[in-house]
Amino acid sequence: MISNRFAKWNLIAISALLLLVYFGIETNGRSPELLRFFGRLHPAIVHFPIAIITLALILALLNRFRWVLIPDNVINICLILGSWTGVKAILAGSWLAQTGGYPADILFLHKVIGYGATSLCAASVFFRTSHAAMFKKPIVGVLTWSLMVIGLVVGGDLGGQITHGKGYVTQYAPGFVVSVLGHSDPMKERFDLSEPGITTIFEGIILPILTEKCSSCHGNSPREGRLNLASREGIKSNKGDDPLIVAAKPEESLLFQRLSLPEGHEDQMPPPLRAKPISFADVELIKWWISEGASFEQLISDSHISTTVGTILQAYGLGEIRTGVFALNIPVPDSAKVNAIRLKGVGIDILAEGENLVAVTCKVVSSCFSSEMDSLSQQVTWLDLRGSDVTDSDLNKLSSFPHLTRINLSDTSINGSGLAALGGLAFLEYLNLYDTKISDTSLEHITAVKTLTAVYLWQTAVTPEGISMLRAALPDAEIDTGELKN
Ligand code: HEC
The missing domain is CATH 3.80.10.10 (Ribonuclease Inhibitor)
Structure with missing residues (x-):
């Protein structure tokens, strides 16, 4: 029998461990190789708590509708196991996150949900043993279990987005799932190209690519004196030995060179295994921007758009480009x-x-x-x-x-x-x-x-x-x- 006293100490131990992991593992630090190996196991390990919590939910449902009578004790044991395997998953996840290259905002939410679901497991055993009668009330049961299920679904979705990119989970999902999870067409969302006559190539296309694919490592806060690709000022301020950008000459620009190296080359960017790869289309757009003079002011509509670049931009929802007299603001005739x-x-x-x-x-x-x-x-x-x-x-x-x-x-x-x-x-x-x-x-x-x-x-x-x-x-x-x- 899981006593309330046991549940209390379990809750204290889990909370202490979570605090230790949260403050003990430095987000931007570098862990030894063995721990990074353990980190890579996070996607596998995280399924233990998910499975055990799901099992607890199924048992609770069987109990509630009196199909099969399951002693509360069994459900409590599942939840306690859920909390400990949760800590294990968080530990591995933190070492994985340390290897870098993950989108910071999604990662943060994913973490919050992981910590939340784990604490909720330990806390609910404590309350189930101290306030058993209250937990028998449907409203309390429904609330805690719903919170848990939402946590698992949203947390899992965010995890999928971190490893496979936005839209991965919902690509084949029915419409209502997509709207519940709040995703929309990632192709039309990525760049804002609806008004090419007032959007610059840099702000509209290049900066979003660099922010998405590079700034987790090449951000505004310089780490290890690294290159800054997170803003216009950052890019202008870079002073390496080789020129980062040579206007109109992508082949001589380090920015393009590092993106067009053969697979497996040690200088390849983004570093393979440590970050999501960059697509051919993105590299093509960066090359186009440099060929067009790498200007921070040039409008999309004022640029020469080749067939390849045109096809890419169309897919991202490029609006009508008005040129010549059609680009002028002509008053209505009297x-x-x-x-x-x-x-x-x-x-x-x-x-x-x-x-x-x-x-x-x-x-x-x-x-x-x-x-x-x-x-x-x-x-x-x-x-x-x-x-x-x-x-x-x-x-x-x-x-x-x-x-x-x-x-x-x-x-x-x-x-x-x-x-x-x-x-x-x-x-x-x-x-x-x-x-x-x-x-x-x-x-x-x-x-x-x-x-x-x-x-x-x-x-x-x-x-x-x-x-x-x-x-x-x-x-x-x-x-x-x-x-x-x-
Ligand atoms: C996972 C972290 C990470 C990501 C993501 C990343 N880089 Fe890097 N990058 C590095 C590290 C570390 C170095 C320094 C070591 C080296 O020169 O290889 C570097 C070096 C570079 C250099 C050479 C700088 C110099 O002065 O020698 C360029 C150019 C570069 N990266 C471009 C990019 C671009 C463009 C992207 C996005 C498409 C990107 N990187 C994404 C980690 C990363």
Whole structure:
């Protein structure tokens, strides 16, 4: 028979041991190899208390519903064994945690639950023997056992997360389990990429990777004079012999080198066995950041995104990247002015739903380049003057529409001398000069516009030599020459 006196001394002994382990095993210390070996057994050892506590619960249930009569004594013995094996698991766990590389916040919670469940075992035997009548009350029984079960489930889940990463336990779980345990899609949660136009590569992608994978060892509080990868300031302050980061040259950056070593290399980071490995995708993102100049300010939307990087970022929920004029904050067009212009026979269309950019079509240039149109100078993006009476001297008006991306001047009598006005258009991509009197002499105005991606010169006076010169000056642009094509 487990007496209350025995249960009391058991509780005192367990509490004393737990305090000893808590204060005796230094979190950041280094234990001898044999103890680290014992630490590695934690995942195996921890199943003893779990099994014994579960057995105690089953026996208590059998008793409660009077299916099988189990003496209280047997349940108490199970709980006492639960408390001692719990201490053993905590001891091993503490030595395992010492080897480092575990996420501190999850580890802390996991520890609290381990200590809590172990103390609860010892304490409940004490109260079961001192206040037996009270423990017969369903409410007390249900409360203590529920606490125990929640502890085991949540503690086990956290343990799974520590060794296998967030989402491991719930990956195949039904929806309600996922919501009870409070997990959501880890892919969408990891980085905040919903607004690439205001998120920097560093804050949005790189720092979260370094925090997750490296800062348990390379944190803000320098241990053994180690590298600090936990913050922008930390990274900037590192002064090793080899450069940590060489902007635009990942191969020369220690940060990338250490991540791309062959499996088993002694310098491999994170150190194998002691920390969770880093994925190819994460290494690829770090390489991308360094290639892009390792800037702390560069926005995701301002970067060159290769297919590989694009695929990775898509998987993490990258939002729409707005570039060129679409990245600008264009005010809503004044509808009274728009109507006034339309009344003059000028076509004005909204470029795309939800955008304030407009496309303008007109045949009589005097009605198009009017004072009302000046009020739309921010919004005009496409200008279609095909077949209109536009002259070269009208073209200097083009510079009052800085957001033009497409201009169609085909089938007009211009000779190109007015195209100098194109120089001020920072977004111009498309220029149609088909069936005009453009000649080689005005090509210099076109070559000056480096943003051009398509130029139409069919049926003009431009010579094949002029075309080659243009192609050399704008290698990325498509130069369409109709019958001149060779
Ligand atoms: C489990 C602890 C641990 C983790 C996690 C870890 N490192 Fe290390 N790292 C070390 C130790 C210890 C050293 C120093 C010994 C050495 O140079 O190998 C080191 C050295 C380095 C160095 C060389 C520093 C120098 O000046 O020579 C780099 C670079 C580095 N780590 C990068 C990383 C990156 C990036 C990550 C995350 C992806 C990471 N480490 C994760 C423990 C760790």
